[in-house]
């Protein structure tokens with residue numbers, strides 16, 4: 001063999017003599033068990049698939065950097081990567097759809113995941129958001145039920161519109177998000193043409209120990225654009241990877257997409273008096289009350305080399321905080337703090353953070369040992385703490401969480417407010433007439449396959465409460481009438 005050519009090897013590094021013909025007893029066979037190259041090849045192939053994410057299975061990823069453009073931000077957080085104008089932090093992003101499987105079409109009506117990993121000098125900070133500023137539900141205890149309705153019916157293995165609208169119509173906190181989802185932003189033109197939102201309220205803490213509540217908004221520098229519904233349907237058939245392809249090709253061509261990050265800063269004590277519950281992820285915080293402040297720019301400039309290793313095995317988790325950024329009491333966020341890392345442990349194993357795409361750029365020092373696929377990062381024989389060895393890792397009380405008072409009884413209680421209609425109605429009313437028309441049509445088209453009138457009527461009631469015009473128009477489109485008791489309630 002030519003010495004300059006790369007030699008084909010087994011996984012254990014042994015050169016392979018023949019990769020076209022199995023070793024057989026005589027020309028006809030049977031095949032011999034001693035063909036260890038064949039056994040390894042088949043066995044590895046048999047294990048190529050790992051469990052797909054139960055949500056956000058289909059996605060695309062890219063690397064880039066985040067650069068701070070506003071010196072003032074360090075007034076609100078001591079987060080190292082935000083403490084100086086001009087500071088650049090490498091980052092990775094994964095965009096995704098939510099409900100479809102790994103091979104499903106990109107151009108469906110669905111929220112898009114917008115999950116950013118910042119590789120900071122104080123460990124990884126993951127901001128795992130969506131392209132919507134709100135969510136369907138506000139307590140994680142409802143999440144498995146909600147997702148079951150978005151996935152396939154366990155008998156027919158078909159998508160089930162009855163289940164979707166049965167759940168939504170009995171979970172009116174979804175009204176704001178479904179209005180957002182059925183508007184023009186529900187099918188983005190590309191991943192580059194959508195905003196990203198942290199969605200939850202988070203807590204920032206500055207050097208003086210002063211705390212603020214914060215909302216994140218990544219605003220697309222490409223502009224926000226939706227995809228025409230008919231074109232989206234066509235693309236789902238002709239090019240189901242349309243958004244994945246667009247992102248890859250744009251970056252490959254040097255047309256780097258970027259987003260400007262803004263935050264809304266909310267003084268800590270305001271959570272007691274603000275007109276909306278700051279920790280209710282089905283609500284937005286008005287920019288008239290808390291205007292956006294620019295933080296910096298995110299630029300995507302590098303495609304992954306190995307999709308499986310870097311995108312499929314990317315593990316983002318809202319539990320990845322850095323000093324200066326903390327959780328809020330948002331009940332949906334609290335559940336996600338557990339669930340994301342848990343799902344990655346199931347999918348990838350307990351040591352998934354040692355994989356190159358997930359590995360922090362700083363040293364990790366702790367007393368966790370062993371576990372499947374341990375990469376050998378922790379080499380010291382001291383695997384307990386406290387210990388008498390000064391050179392072994394020690395806690396640092398300067399990064400303790402910022403304490404805040406809680407009161408009340410331990411109990412299963414709903415949020416105080418059940419006004420699910422005002423903000424959904426506001427959103428409807430801020431849409432142009434054309435977008436309102438498309439929204440109504442999208443609702444009608446989506447609800448038509450529902451075979452149970454009770455479900456449709458209950459949902460029409462919610463639309464009517466958000467805006468009588470919206471409720472009336474959807475009812476007409478479905479050939480139904482707004483229930484009299486809903487109209488009476490509205491005029492009382």
Ligand code: NDP
Pocket residue numbers: 133180183184185195217219224284285286287288422423424426427430431432435
């Ligand atoms: P705000 O001024 O706080 O928010 C208005 C925002 O609405 C805009 O900044 C824009 O957000 C977004 N928006 C504009 N057109 C559309 C559209 N066609 N579809 C979806 N979003 C759109 O006003 P209010 O506090 O009075 O809120 C009114 C409604 O705005 C809310 O009920 C909410 O649904 C919606 N909204 C509010 C956001 C917020 O964080 N306050 C963010 C997004 C929507 P952007 O610049 O992010 O595109």
